Amino acid sequence: MDFYISALSLALATTMMAWGVFLSVRIFNLPDITTDGSYTLSASVTAVCLIGGLPWYLSVLCGILCGALSGSITALIHTTLGVNALLAGILVMTALYSVNLSVMGRSNLPLSEQCDSVFSALQLSSDRYRNELMIVALFAIFSLALLYWFLKTDFGLALRATGQSEAMAASMGINTQLMKITGLAIANGFTALSAALVMQMQQFADINMGIGIVILGLGSVMMGESLQKLFGLHSLSMQLLLVLFGCLVFRLIMAITLASGIDPNWMKLFNALVVLLFVSLPVFHKKLKLR
């Protein structure tokens, strides 16, 4: 049971990263893969702050700010130098590998027992795993509400318009470059929050923890999208919830597979297949309907 509870906690914590990917890829229409780097950066910075004796909320805030900064650097490279967004993301992600190593001072940084952490500071349940789940769930609900509200504000509308028609946005007096920079900062801020929580759950930061994380985010977004097409749900709130659902399904399938005793080396291949299955669902659905 604990195994599944902690898989659920991990899924909820990862969802914030998936929302970050959803923001950049779907809302701002920028394929940003800074994610792999900003995820590890936030985990390293949060870990170093906690070990240095900062309280958990300040440490997490530092992690989020660093993540956001790396996103805005990607956007800055893209907008001012005219570098393709995907390439700009790869550049920043690669550069961050060195930054992360120097932040941590080594490739793996464990938190000691004395360190503050959100899970030791807040005790909502005496059971460790339930406590984790409740705290992460609170963060997820808060993030969801914040994100939904933000995208409905006047500023949020300007961000969304920029992703949909840059010509229209500019003709409405919107500074589209600034929107892209702010947009990627916010997207990577959510990724960073996710990493800070995951790091505190597993009690260590690792230089490789971000590798391939963007695929998990994209997978969740695509799963959500398949379901969206399947059932014709197009509202913003539904899109955000379906990303959450996609992430939960993804993580639970991974947990079940691991529990069934599959060789962990095959996990990445398995992940790819799961994403493929979900992405192709609407196509199969259409073909069945046509018959």
Next chain:
Amino acid sequence: MMQLKNLSVTFNRGTEQEFRALDDLSLSVLEGEFIFLLGANGSGKSTLLNVIAGNVRADLGKSKIELYGEDFTHKSLHVRAKQIARVFQQPADGIAAELSIVENFRLAALRSTGRGLRIGTDNAFRNEIRDRIAVLGMGLEDKLDRTAGSFSGGQRQALSLLMATYLKPKLLLLDEPTAALDPKSAETVFRLACSIVEHQKLTAIMVTHDLRHCLRAGSRIIHLHEGRIAHDVAGLKKQEISLANLYAWFDAPT
């Protein structure tokens, strides 16, 4: 109200494809003028609109753009957009497809002021938009929450027009707003554009390839040829002009 002085725009400068889209063009636009801009493909019509709006920068040097005495030559696109509104040729360019009608109009309402962290699409705003859209007589006022992308090209152009003029712009640029539409929608959108310009007493420039448009409305016709003004008629002369005159301009441009 607007002065264009010695405006030149050169594309691909210093290469074999160097192309002078606007060539030392000077133009003075008076307040309340409704100008039709004519010219063959490549004559510089779109470049002229783009250089006024700020999508294209004028060559450094003598080029100057002034709006009510204010130098606009080096202002960026989004700064100019606070005073200059625009309707595009493609319906997809002028409206955010996945935002609802209300959300699109919310952005139009904030064109000159900027956007903060508050939700502005409240009931009072919705009611106002409903009234404004009802004027179109297209039944769109009951579909305020549908995404803009779900409407036809003609409906989207009509909405774009209302959005561009929601706040009275100092200058309205219309870049072949009817060119991408079927004949019936094109007629509706053209009439709408003319009636908005007349009722709000706007200063407007419309690019068109339909010469009959010039005879039905407007106060001035400018014909561009190879980046220069070949013909410029206004007032009584404009009223007396015939379709044959206009065709003759295209046959013998200078």
